[in-house]
Amino acid sequence: MPLPTYEVIALRYATRGARRADNFLGGDPHDGEMPMDYFFWVVRNEERLVLVDTGFCEDMAVKRHRTLLRLPADGLKLLDIDPGDVRTIIVTHLHNDHIGAFDRFPVAAFHLQDDEMAFATGRYMRHARLRRSYEPDHVAGMVRLVFDDRVTFHKGDGAIAPGISVHQVAGHSPGMQCVRIHTRRGWIVLASDASHYYEHLEQRRVFPVVVDVGGVLESYDRLLALADSPDHVVPGHDPLVMRRYPPVAPELEGIAVRLDADPLRER
Ligand SMILES: [Zn+2]
Numbered sequence: 001m002p003l004p005t006y007e008v009i010a011l012r013y014a015t016r017g018a019r020r021a022d023n024f025l026g027g028d029p030h031d032g033e034m035p036m037d038y039f040f041w042v043v044r045n046e047e048r049l050v051l052v053d054t055g056f057c058e059d060m061a062v063k064r065h066r067t068l069l070r071l072p073a074d075g076l077k078l079l080d081i082d083p084g085d086v087r088t089i090i091v092t093h094l095h096n097d098h099i100g101a102f103d104r105f106p107v108a109a110f111h112l113q114d115d116e117m118a119f120a121t122g123r124y125m126r127h128a129r130l131r132r133s134y135e136p137d138h139v140a141g142m143v144r145l146v147f148d149d150r151v152t153f154h155k156g157d158g159a160i161a162p163g164i165s166v167h168q169v170a171g172h173s174p175g176m177q178c179v180r181i182h183t184r185r186g187w188i189v190l191a192s193d194a195s196h197y198y199e200h201l202e203q204r205r206v207f208p209v210v211v212d213v214g215g216v217l218e219s220y221d222r223l224l225a226l227a228d229s230p231d232h233v234v235p236g237h238d239p240l241v242m243r244r245y246p247p248v249a250p251e252l253e254g255i256a257v258r259l260d261a262d263p264l265r266e267r
Helices: 058-064 072-078 114-120 136-147 198-203 213-226 240-244
Strands: 007-016 036-044 049-052 088-090 109-113 151-154 157-161 164-168 177-183 186-192 233-235 256-258
Touching: 007 072, 007 177, 007 240, 036 072, 036 177, 036 240, 088 157, 109 114, 109 136, 109 164, 114 136, 114 151, 136 151, 177 213, 186 213, 198 213, 198 233, 240 256
Parallel strands: 049 088, 088 109, 109 151, 186 233
Antiparallel strands: 007 036, 007 256, 036 049, 157 164, 164 177, 177 186
16 A cells, blocks of 8 residues: 655744844854744644644743734634544644643644653753743643553654654754654655754754753754655744745635645745
């Protein structure tokens, strides 16, 4: 049987202003605006629906001063997806902007790396610097879901379905995982926060939220090795993603784009 292909959609749900110096370890000699977008991702075909991360809701927007553009559930509605129908969610890591809406999916099972759960529940959470992107309610919620048989753990590489796999790319967080997906244009890789912006991967620079700089740099090679070309790697927070890929429908411009389509040459 041939390997299935999937439609892959980046859904933009929040944004915030930032400056270049905020986004690179060691700062940046060129000061200027460098806003950050927040996405989660939909992977689907006739047989399967998989979410990659969940986004966050109003609580995180208020607490952390982000602009919530639409609740994750409302974004999914634009794609005719009911959160109650989502059965599989890949959690790239447990930072609040990736897992903050976990409780809006009543029947979903969550796929997580061993190292991420160990880190988020372990001794390093004593340190403000290392815990700042995590929320105790999200982490505790995930622990509860383990007791409800709704968490599948992976260690390193893991298969989710034919044509969909996860791969640990530690550095930003210890259990950071990217997602490799078979599409009509070949194998694409959702880097999530293994590369926040295109510039991180392309210029081998590092986002300041990091537990292992060497791990981040090594992961860039892994992302590229897993993808069919550099154009097949999709960063986790870059506003350029909305410009490089075609919208799902004309009215979804700036909201939802098709990552399984060839990127536009606008750079
Ligand atoms: Zn993030």
